[in-house]
Amino acid sequence: MTPIRRLAAAAAATILTSVLVTGASATASAVEHDGGCQGLELCLYYNSGQSGALHDFRYRVSDFAPYRFLGSGKGAGTPVKNNAASAANRDGYFTARVYFNSGYAGPADDVPPLSARNLGDTYNDNASFNWCHQQPLVCG
Amino acid sequence: MTARVLVRTAVLLALPIAVAGCAAAPADVAVESSGGAAAVAGAEPVRPAETVLTLPLDAYALTAAEDHVLARAAEAHVRHCATSLGLDAAAVDPLPFGTAAESASAAAGRHDRRYAVADPEVAAAHGYHPPSTTDVRREFYEAHTDAELAILVGATADGVPTAREGIPDGGCLGAAARATAVADEAALRAGQELVSAVQSDAWHAALANPRVLDAFAAWSACMAEAGYDYAAPMDANDDPRWWTSDVAGPEEIATAVADVACKESTGLIAVWSAVEAGHQSRLIAASRAELDAYRALLDAQVSAASTAR
Known part of the structure; x- marks a missing residue:
């Protein structure tokens, strides 16, 4: 069996876990949506150069509409959707792909593992994001 | 499932x-x-x-074959690194590397949703939502124990960096990414950002192009005949009514089916992608030297990975 198939098989075995995790918020110490940019998260910032208020995401988001920038920095309280200027990916392996449109549609900006950048296509036009393997660049 | x-x-x-x-x-x-x-x-x-669909900027991305060469090299590196840190060979899997067929499908599907839903069968089954796919990252993290993750990514599943001595930064996956990068990382990132900037400028230029705007108007008129009121295709994709749920309802599916039919009858995607390709070519020509230098870095990376094995 190839690695991705093993991965898929392993996933089948963890569907119950996934359902439980989906149904309840994460209990881990690096909690998403807490305004701190921590390990394994994609953080979107209101201003360029990773400045201003941020929102931290652990899992993919098909539409940013429900989320607002957190904390007290510039832009706090503003909707994340279509208002992010920069991003930081704190995951060591997975690429975060930020899309122009909802549901992972339209052009996209890639934020490579452990990197930060100003958004290009999706500067103030960020609607959704997904995590992708690097080789091949397959997004979930 | x-x-x-x-x-x-x-x-x-x-x-x-x-x-x-x-x-x-x-x-x-x-x-x-x-x-x-x-x-x-x-x-x-x-x-x-x-x-x-292919676009001129695809020349500055890895082909499926190149992607696969890098994946094999990185995978070999991770396995060696993890077992040398004491991880049992069987516990290394699953790893997030794909087969040649998966690299090929990723490259072929690169632009599938660039102009939102375009396939009538996908629209009929999923509306504007992407066909269900696995959350590849969640799978990976949930398939490994914290002890395995410490070696593989240098952090536990809650994102806390491992305190264990002797593990490379970012774990074995991080070390493999650095080992297969060869080129100076800053130069690679600069190249990626240039490609991204060209793509962005071409996308926005196409959205303001009269031929594309005429095509949007024709599409919008077609949608109006079917009873839907949208000025532009992405407005239909981004209708907030669709995105409160993970699956498409009947109204979304009916709209998406009409949308794809109108895209087909007005030739929208052919016009839109041709105009976008034209803008990409023009912008590529304006940054040819820098883009070719970036392409040379990618080539060097692939060539080093091919001979390293």
Whole structure:
């Protein structure tokens, strides 16, 4: 069996876990949506150069509409959707792909593992994001 | 179920490449797929190779074959690193590296949703939502114990960096990424950002182009005849009513079906992608030297990975 198939098989075995995790918020110490940019998260910032208020995401988001920038920095309280200027990916392996449109549609900006950048296509036009393997660049 | 969807997506997207002349791909897929996936693939229509959209900037991305060479090199590096840190060889898997067929399907499907839903069958089944795919990252993290993750990514599943001595930064996956990067990382990132800037400028130029705006108007008139009021295609995709749920409801599906029919009858995607390609070519020409230098870095990376094994 190839690695991705093993991965898929392993996933089948963890569907119950996934359902439980989906149904309840994460209990881990690096909690998403807490305004701190921590390990394994994609953080979107209101201003360029990773400045201003941020929102931290652990899992993919098909539409940013429900989320607002957190904390007290510039832009706090503003909707994340279509208002992010920069991003930081704190995951060591997975690429975060930020899309122009909802549901992972339209052009996209890639934020490579452990990197930060100003958004290009999706500067103030960020609607959704997904995590992708690097080789091949397959997004979930 | 999750696994089948992943395999199904790979199989479906791999087919055009197979048709285009990669004789090994279908056999590879058929042998490796589960019975369920093979049955699903048989029921799906084969997308003709000519419908796979390519854009000029694709020349500055890795091809499927190049991607696969880098994946094999990185995977070998991770296995060696992890076992040398004491991880049992069997505990290394699953790793997030794909087969040649999966690299091919990823490359072929690169632009599938660039202009939102474009396939009538996808629209009829999923509306504007992407066909269900597995959350590849969640799978990876949930398939490993914290002790395994400490070695593989240098952090536990809650994102806390490992305190264990002797583990490279970012774990073995991080070390493998650095080992297969060869080029100076800052130069690679600068190249990626240039490609991204060209793509962004071309996308926005196309959105303001009179031919594209005329095509949007024709599409909008077609949608109005079907009873839907949208000025531009992405407004239909981004209708907030669709995105409060993970699955499409009947109204969304009806709208998406009408949308794809209007895209087809007005030739929207052909016009839009041609204009965008024109803008990309013009912008590529303006940054030719920098882009070619970036392409040379990618080539060096692939060549080093091919000879390292």
